[in-house]
Amino acid sequence: xxxxxxxxxxxxxxxxxxxxxxxxxxxxxxxxxxxxxxxxxxxxxxxxxxxxxxxxxxxxxxxxxxxxxxxxxxxxxxxxxxxxxxxxxxxxxxxxxxxxxxxxxxxxxxxxxxxxxxxxxxxxxxxxxxxxxxxxxxxxxxxxxxxxxxxxxxxxxxxxxxxxxxxxxxxxxxxxxxxxxxxxxxxxxxxxxxxxxxxxxxxxxxxxxxxxxxxxxxxxxxxxxxxxxxxxxxxxxxxxxxxxxxxxxxxxxxxxxxxxxxxxxxxxxxxxxxxxxxxxxxxxxxxxxxxxxxxxxxxxxxxxxxxxxxxxxxxxxxxxxxxxxxxxxxxxxxxxxxxxxxxxxxxxxxxxxxxxxxxxxxxxxxxxxxxxxxxxxxxxxxxxxxxxxxxxxxxxxxxxxxxxxxxxxxxxxxxxxxxxxxxxxxxxxxxxxxxxxxxxxxxxxxxxxxxxxxxxxxxxx
Amino acid sequence: xxxxxxxxxxxxxxxxxxxxxxxxxxxxxxxxxxxxxxxxxxxxxxxxxxxxxxxxxxxxxxxxxxxxxxxxxxxxxxxxxxxxxxxxxxxxxxxxxxxxxxxxxxxxxxxxxxxxxxxxxxxxxxxxxxxxxxxxxxxxxxxxxxxxxxxxxxxxxxxxxxxxxxxxxxxxxxxxxxxxxxxxxxxxxxxxxxxxxxxxxxxxxxxxxxxxxxxxxxxxxxxxxxxxxxxxxxxxxxxxxxxxxxxxxxxxxxxxxxxxxxxxxxxxxxxxxxxxxxxxxxxxxxxxxxxxxxxxxxxxxxxxxxxxxxxxxxxxxxxxxxxxxxxxxxxxxxxxxxxxxxxxxxxxxxxxxxxxxxxxxxxxxxxxxxxxxxxxxxxxxxxxxxxxxxxxxxxxxxxxxxxxxxxxxxxxxxxxxxxxxxxxxxxxxxxxxxxxxxxxxxxxxxxxxxxxxxxxxxxxx
Numbered sequence: 001x002x003x004x005x006x007x008x009x010x011x012x013x014x015x016x017x018x019x020x021x022x023x024x025x026x027x028x029x030x031x032x033x034x035x036x037x038x039x040x041x042x043x044x045x046x047x048x049x050x051x052x053x054x055x056x057x058x059x060x061x062x063x064x065x066x067x068x069x070x071x072x073x074x075x076x077x078x079x080x081x082x083x084x085x086x087x088x089x090x091x092x093x094x095x096x097x098x099x100x101x102x103x104x105x106x107x108x109x110x111x112x113x114x115x116x117x118x119x120x121x122x123x124x125x126x127x128x129x130x131x132x133x134x135x136x137x138x139x140x141x142x143x144x145x146x147x148x149x150x151x152x153x154x155x156x157x158x159x160x161x162x163x164x165x166x167x168x169x170x171x172x173x174x175x176x177x178x179x180x181x182x183x184x185x186x187x188x189x190x191x192x193x194x195x196x197x198x199x200x201x202x203x204x205x206x207x208x209x210x211x212x213x214x215x216x217x218x219x220x221x222x223x224x225x226x227x228x229x230x231x232x233x234x235x236x237x238x239x240x241x242x243x244x245x246x247x248x249x250x251x252x253x254x255x256x257x258x259x260x261x262x263x264x265x266x267x268x269x270x271x272x273x274x275x276x277x278x279x280x281x282x283x284x285x286x287x288x289x290x291x292x293x294x295x296x297x298x299x300x301x302x303x304x305x306x307x308x309x310x311x312x313x314x315x316x317x318x319x320x321x322x323x324x325x326x327x328x329x330x331x332x333x334x335x336x337x338x339x340x341x342x343x344x345x346x347x348x349x350x351x352x353x354x355x356x357x358x359x360x361x362x363x364x365x366x367x368x369x370x371x372x373x374x375x376x377x378x379x380x381x382x383x384x385x386x387x388x389x390x391x392x393x394x395x396x397x398x399x400x401x402x403x404x405x406x407x408x409x410x411x412x413x414x415x416x417x418x419x420x421x422x423x424x425x426x427x428x429x430x431x432x433x434x435x436x437x438x439x440x441x442x443x444x445x446x447x448x449x450x451x452x453x454x455x456x457x458x459x460x461x
Numbered sequence: 462x463x464x465x466x467x468x469x470x471x472x473x474x475x476x477x478x479x480x481x482x483x484x485x486x487x488x489x490x491x492x493x494x495x496x497x498x499x500x501x502x503x504x505x506x507x508x509x510x511x512x513x514x515x516x517x518x519x520x521x522x523x524x525x526x527x528x529x530x531x532x533x534x535x536x537x538x539x540x541x542x543x544x545x546x547x548x549x550x551x552x553x554x555x556x557x558x559x560x561x562x563x564x565x566x567x568x569x570x571x572x573x574x575x576x577x578x579x580x581x582x583x584x585x586x587x588x589x590x591x592x593x594x595x596x597x598x599x600x601x602x603x604x605x606x607x608x609x610x611x612x613x614x615x616x617x618x619x620x621x622x623x624x625x626x627x628x629x630x631x632x633x634x635x636x637x638x639x640x641x642x643x644x645x646x647x648x649x650x651x652x653x654x655x656x657x658x659x660x661x662x663x664x665x666x667x668x669x670x671x672x673x674x675x676x677x678x679x680x681x682x683x684x685x686x687x688x689x690x691x692x693x694x695x696x697x698x699x700x701x702x703x704x705x706x707x708x709x710x711x712x713x714x715x716x717x718x719x720x721x722x723x724x725x726x727x728x729x730x731x732x733x734x735x736x737x738x739x740x741x742x743x744x745x746x747x748x749x750x751x752x753x754x755x756x757x758x759x760x761x762x763x764x765x766x767x768x769x770x771x772x773x774x775x776x777x778x779x780x781x782x783x784x785x786x787x788x789x790x791x792x793x794x795x796x797x798x799x800x801x802x803x804x805x806x807x808x809x810x811x812x813x814x815x816x817x818x819x820x821x822x823x824x825x826x827x828x829x830x831x832x833x834x835x836x837x838x839x840x841x842x843x844x845x846x847x848x849x850x851x852x853x854x855x856x857x858x859x860x861x862x863x864x865x866x867x868x869x870x871x872x873x874x875x876x877x878x879x880x881x882x883x884x885x886x887x888x889x890x891x892x893x894x895x896x897x898x899x900x901x902x903x904x905x906x907x908x909x910x911x912x913x914x915x916x917x918x919x920x921x922x
Contacts (some may be wrong), residue, residue: 019681056575058600058787065581090577102572109788111563111795114517114753116551117746120526139519164627165755165778172777174669186670202776207637209647209670285578292575293782294626315663316633316777317626323784326519327570334572 006150019461020109038433050076052441054095084445085414087420089240089396093360093437098331105334107327112218114322126160126303135319136163141321144297147287147332148274150339151350151386153264155276159299160306163320164313167262167283167296168198171234172316174279174298178232178256179210187230188214190221192249194399194425196240196260211276216426217249229254239271240424241315241433243375243395262286266354269395270382278302286396288331288349289437293324313357350386357394360436360443364398367450373457375401398434408432415453416444470538511537513902515556528902545906547895548881550701550857554821554898556749558813559792566795568788575783587621589762596780597624601790605758608748609735611800612811612847614725614822616737620760621767624781625774628723628744628757629659632695633777633918634669635759638769639669639717645869646776647674648691651682653710655860657701657721677887678710690715697721699730702886702894703838704856706730723747728814729857730841739763743798747812747857749792750898754785811847818855821897821904828911834918836862859895869893876914878907 049055049064053075056065066075069082070186079384098105118134140163164170179187189203193216203213214220217233228250235257237245248257259277263269265287282301300306313319323451338347346352361379368376377400379393400419402408406428409421422431510516510525510676514536517526527536558567579595601624604618625631640648650664654677664674675681676693689711696718698706705836709718720738724730726748741760746752761767774780799808807813822840838861840854861880863869868890870882883892897904 053571057569058598058790076489088578090579092576095573095576096575098571098576105572106570108518108569109567110559111566112515112556112559112790113749114554115553115559117549117752118551119753137519165782168776169778176666198779199777205637205773205776206667207670209668288574291578291779292580294778294780294782312666315629315666317630317755318659318752319755321626321755321782321785323788324782327784329519331572 017130052076058279067439069445083416083418084449085418087418089435091285091289091291091392091437092439093356094353097349101347105330107330109458133314133319137325140325143329143332146336153271153273154280154299155274162298162309164296165317165320166294167281170281170296170298173309173312174258175232176312177305182230184227184230185210186212188226189232190214190217191234192217194241194427197424199234221249232256234258241397242399243397265384266350267357270384270391271386273385293327295324295328354394358392360394363447367454369455371454373404375403392436396437398436400432402430416449511535528900530906544877544879545910546879547907548879550896552750552752552898553900554817555814558810562808567793569789571762594662594775594780598786599785604790604793607797613735614732615741615760616735623770625757626778626781627743627755631742631757631759634770634773635719636672636693639764643689643691645688646671647673650693651675651678652695653678655702655888658730658885682710686855695719699724702858702862704858721823724857727811727847728818731845731852732847734846745789754788755787756789815855819853822854824908828915832915832918834865836864857898859897861893863891877910911917
C-alpha cells in the first residue's frame with residue numbers, strides 16, 4: 001500500500017509541475033487559450049484528499065469526495081462507529097490503476113463534439129431500415145471486438161453488436177426481442193436463485209404484456225410451472241451474488257437464454273475459453289470499472305434478434321451517449337495498448353485487477369478459516385487461458401452464510417457492516433453479500449470489521 | 462455567411478498557434494505531460510474541411526465527416542444530383558455558435574473520473590428508498606433549474622427533477638408512472654395528430670401491460686373510445702411536426718397529461734410565460750443542440766410520480782451517463798454565462814439560435830409565397846417574454862401541404878429532397894415535414910432545391 005501511494009504521489013507531483021508550467025505559458029499569453037486546463041486537471045490532480053477521497057471537476061467547489069467512513073475537508077478523519085458500506089457494487093478497485101496508468105485514456109471534448117443524433121461513419125453492424133439511426137461510434141465497436149479477441153472470452157466473429165446504456169438496458173432489449181416468439185403471452189423470465197435483484201425489479205417495473213417474473217429457474221423447471229417455449233432464462237456466470245458458474249436450467253435448441261457475462265473477465269474469474277452463445281451481455285462497469293459511464297454491449301448471433309434489440313435501444317433512449325462512447329473507446333484502447341505494445345507488467349489492467357482481488361480474497365479466506373459461525377462460498381483455483389496458468393480465486397463478491405443465526409444481515413449490521421441481505425437475491429436471509437470491488441481503504445475497513453467479528457466468535461467459544 | 466466563416470477561421474488559427482506553442486513545451490520537456498493535447502484538439506481544430514465538415518477526435522483516422530451532399534477528403538466536392546436530407550432532426554444549426562463561443566464548455570475527463578454507480582454529493586431531489594442510487598450530478602441539476610429561471614419558460618420551484626437518457630426515456634417513465642392509477646389496464650396513450658412518430662413506435666415496442674397506443678387524441682375523445690381516467694395524453698407544444706401550440710384534448714383535474722416542452726425555448730418559439738404543469742419534459746438536444754449526449758429532464762410536481770419515474774430510470778439504465786451530465790452542465794453553464802455576466806450579444810445562444818432560424822423561416826416563406834401547389838404552416842409573430850419584444854416566427858420544422866397531389870413525399874423526392882412523409886406522423890401523405898435545424902450549408906442546399914421546385918411550378922403555369 002505505502003509503495004503504491006508513494007508512486008501515485010510522485011506521479012501527481014510531476015503532473016502538477018507540468019500543469020503549472022503550462023499555465024504559466026497561458027497566463028503570459030494573450031492567446032485565447034483553453035482555460036479549462038487549470039480548472040480541469042490542476043487542482044483535481046494536486047489534491048490528495050489524504051489518500052481517502054477524490055476531487056472531481058464537476059462544478060465550482062472542487063471539494064474532496066471522501067471514501068466511505070472518511071470525513072473532513074481533506075478526508076483525513078476516520079468516523080468512529082461508522083457503518084462500512086459493502087452493499088453497493090461500485091467497481092472502484094480499478095481507480096488506482098487508472099490514476100497511475102490512464103493518462104492516455106483521459107479525453108477532451110470540445111463543446112461542438114458530435115451534436116447530431118447519428119454518426120456518419122458506420123460500423124459493421126447494420127442500421128435498422130425503419131429507423132435509420134447510426135448511434136455507435138465505429139471506433140468503439142472495433143475496440144470492443146479487439147478486446148474480446150485479446151482476452152479470448154467470447155467469439156465475436158459473425159456476431160452483431162448492440163450497444164446499450166449499460167447492460168441492464170440490454171437485458172430489457174433482449175427480453176423484449178426473445179419474448180416475441182412466445183406462444184403464450186405473458187411468458188416467464190426465470191433465473192437461478194440467488195440472482196441479481198435488479199433483474200426482478202426491472203421485469204416488475206417494465207410491466208410488459210409479453211413477459212412476467214417467473215422466479216427461480218430450478219424451481220420453475222422442476223414444477224413445470226411454464227411452457228418451456230414461453231420462457232427466457234437469464235444466466236449470469238460468474239453469478240452475482242454467489243460467483244458460481246453454472247449451466248442453464250432450460251436446455252435444448254429452442255431454449256432462450258440470455259448469457260450475462262459481466263463478470264467473465266480475467267480479474268474476476270479464470271477464462272475457460274471463448275464463449276459462442278446466441279446472446280451474450282457485457283458491461284464497461286465491470287470490464288474497466290467505469291460504472292458511471294453506463295456502457296454495455298450485447299453480442300448477438302441472429303440478425304432478427306439483433307434488429308429487435310437495436311430497435312428497443314433506438315426507441316427507448318435514441319441510442320447511447322456519445323461522450324460515454326468516446327471515453328469507453330479510449331479506456332478500452334488503453335487496456336489493449338497495455339498488452340499489445342510491449343507495455344510493462346504494471347500497465348496491464350487485468351493483471352492489476354486480478355492481483356488486487358486475489359489478495360483481497362486471500363485476506364477474507366484467512367479471516368473466515370477459523371470461523372464455524374460463518375462460511376464463505378467455495379471458489380476453486382482453475383486454469384485461465386488468458387493468464388496461461390492456474391489462477392487462485394479472485395471473486396467480486398463474498399457470499400456468506402450464517403451457520404447459526406437466521407438473520408445474517410442483522411449480525412453484520414451489529415458488527416458495523418452493511419451488506420446486501422439474501423432475500424434481495426431471492427435467497428434465504430441466512431446469506432449476505434459483501435462487495436469486494438470497492439476502493440482499497442474501503443476494503444481495509446471491511447476486512448478490519450470482519451476480523452473483529454470473527455475474533456469475537458473465537459473469544460466467546 | 463462569409464463574415465462568420467472568417468471569424469471562425471481566425472479563431473481556429475489563434476487556437477492552433479496556442480496549441481502548437483503548448484506542444485513545443487511538451488516536446489522539449491521530459492515530464493509525463495498529457496499527450497492528448499495534440500490528439501484531442503490540435504488536428505481537429507486545424508482542419509477546416511472546406512467549411513463543409515468536421516473532424517471528431519474519436520479514433521486514429523482524423524478524417525473529415527462531411528455535411529450532407531459534400532464529399533472528398535476535405536469535403537470540398539458537392540455531389541451532383543445528391544438527395545438533400547431534410548428528414549432527420551439533427552439540431553446542428555447551433556454548431557457554429559459552440560465553435561465560436563464554446564471554449565469554456567469544452568470538458569476534460571481524466572480516466573478515473575466518476576467510476577462509481579452513485580455520486581456522493583446529493584442534489585435537492587430525494588433518492589429512492591428501495592434503490593438508494595444517486596445518479597444526478599448536483600451541479601447539473603442546479604444549472605438546469607437556473608436556466609429555466611433565466612428563460613422563464615417553466616416554474617421549477619416545488620418541482621422534482623428526474624434526469625433521463627434523453628427525453629424519450631422520460632416519456633416511457635412518465636407513461637409507466639401515470640398509468641399505474643388506470644382503473645382499466647391496458648389504458649390508452651393518445652396524442653393530437655400529426656404527432657412525433659417515435660411516441661407511437663416506443664409505445665408499440667415497449668408492449669406494456671398497462672398502456673397501448675390509442676392514436677389521435679381528438680378522434681379518441683370525440684368517439685369516446687376510452688374511459689378518460691384510463692388515458693394519458695402526450696402533448697407536444699410547440700408540436701413536432703407542425704409547430705402548433707394547442708391545449709390538451711382531455712381536460713379536468715383528473716386528466717393525465719405529459720407536456721413535452723422540448724421546443725419551448727426562445728430560439729424556436731415566443732415564450733409566453735413560465736409553465737407550471739404537473740409533468741413537463743425537456744431535452745438538451747433541442748436546448749443547446751447536443752442530441753448525441755442523450756440528456757433529458759422532467760419537472761414533476763407530485764412526489765409519488767417522481768418516485769416512480771426515478772425508479773423506472775434506475776432499473777432501465779441504472780441512471781444516466783456521468784460524462785454526458787458533466788458536459789451538459791458545462792454547456793448550460795456557458796449559456797447562462799452568456800446572459801448573466803454582461804457578455805456580448807454574440808455570445809448569447811438563444812439570440813444566435815433565434816436569428817438563425819428566423820432568417821431561415823423568412824427564406825422559406827419567401828420561396829413558398831408565390832406557390833399555389835404547396836403551402837406551409839401559418840406561424841404568427843408573438844410577444845416573447847424572454848426577448849421582451851414581439852418576435853417573428855422561427856420554427857424548427859416546415860410542415861408543408863401539397864395542395865394538388867396526394868403523395869407529397871414523392872414530389873419532393875423527385876426534386877432531390879428527402880423529407881419525412883405525413884403518414885409517419887399519423888397524418889395524410891399530402892403533408893411532408895422538412896427539418897430546418899441542420900447546418901447552414903445543408904439548409905442552403907435545401908433552400909436551393911425548394912426554390913427550383915417552386916420555380917418549375919411557376920414556369921409551368
